[in-house]
Amino acid sequence: MAELLWKRGTTLGQGSFGVVSLASTSNALFRGVTLPSLIALKSWNFSASQSLKEEVEILRMFKHSPYIIHCFGADVSFENNVNLYNLLLEYASGGSLADRLQNCNSLPEVEVKKHTKNVLLGLSCIHNNRIIHYDIKPGNILLVGRDKTAKIAxxxxxxxxxxxxxxxxxxIRGTERYMAPESVINTEYTPQVDIWALGCTVYELITGTWLWEDANGDDVLDKIKFEEPKFQNSKLSNEAQDFLEKCLVKNPSSRWTADLLLNHPFLLHSSKAANTAKTRKKKSGSMSKRIFPYKNRSSQSLKGKKKRIQTKKLDL
Known part of the structure; x- marks a missing residue:
């Protein structure tokens, strides 16, 4: 086996289909591409790595999108007497939006606008390539680079x-709290399930509470099935509330698409608002800088536990 061009470091998190670790590369050349000094490795037992192999094929479709986490490729390593299949991924030094919530409880609407626009640009690319993500939520939106660009992972x-x-x-597939009614009732899946999940995410980011705040476990699924979402909250502007009304429509055929939402008034001035906020911060003379580390992506930003339903389990 060829000598590895990276060195595995600390564990960043663990999901249903892989363990994510930080790795250093010394800017090694990998298949004609110079790797960054730090990357993230998503690894699983080679004999049970079909899901990772499918994931790398999907990520290759979006290698030119600035709003989808970049994959440099895949390789195999032999560690602790086990063959591991590894995805070499872009490292998100800013962590996830779930981490941001854990640190701040809720986010300023101007920041949410910026992240939402980037996620929609990513979803537009995904859906136009006839792919359904299935698991949009704060923990799967990572903040990359000095500008903390939101990217889908x-x-x-x-x-x-x-x-x-x-x-x-x-x-059924996905994470309970972000599942669309049609997926719970009829196990029906179209790109519109991602739009519903985005609506749940935006509500959570701005208000600091879950859409189905007073329910857990099977109660959440019952509310998704039988109740209309209530998203009136004093932290939501009129534009934000209208945006959510376009995302959280129980009838998927009436739900707005990613391309339509990109032209919603909630987002039309997001870049200008973000630049204004930066200017005000500079004028205030504040030189403090807050760093949000890349924490375990399975950490919870709110009370309770978000349960992810999966179609299969892989054991090491």
Whole structure:
């Protein structure tokens, strides 16, 4: 086996289909590409790594998108007497939006606008390539680089539109709190499930509370099935509330698409508002800088536990 061009470091988190670690590379050349000095490794037992192999193929489709986490490729390592399949991923030094919530409880609407626009640009690319992400939530939106650009990550549950349409009856995928009504009721999956999940995410980022705040476990699924979402909150501007009304429509055919939402008034002035906020911060003379480390992506930003439903389990 060829000598590895990276050195595994601390564990950053663990998901359903892989353990994520920080790794140093000494700017090594990997298949014609110079790796950054720090990358993230998503690893799993080689004999049970089909999900990671499918994920790397999907990520290759989006290698030119600045709003989807970049994958440099994949390789195999032999560690602790186990063959591991590794995805070499862009390292998100700013952590996830779930980490931001854990540190701040809720985010300023101007910041949420910026992140939401980037996520929608990523979703537009994903959906136009006939892919469904299936698991949009704060923990799967990572902040990359000095500008903390929001990028969509974790395509472990993603499928093509055709696969989603042929989904077996009774099989549900995703994280409970962010699941769309049609996926809970009819196990129906289209790109619109990602839009519903985005609406849940935006509500959570601005208000600091879950959409189905007073429910856990099966109660959440019952509320998704039988209740209309209530998203009136004093922290929401009129534009933000209207944006959520376009995302959180129970009928998926009436739900706005990513491309339509990009032209919603909530986002039209997001870049200008963000620049204004930066200017005000500079004028205030504040030189303090707050650093939010890349924490375990499975950490919870609110009370309770977000349960992720998966179609299969892989054991090391």
């Amino acid at each position: 974790d395509f472990g549950l993603s499928v093509t539109l055709e696969q989603g349409m042929n989904q077996k009856q009774g099989v």
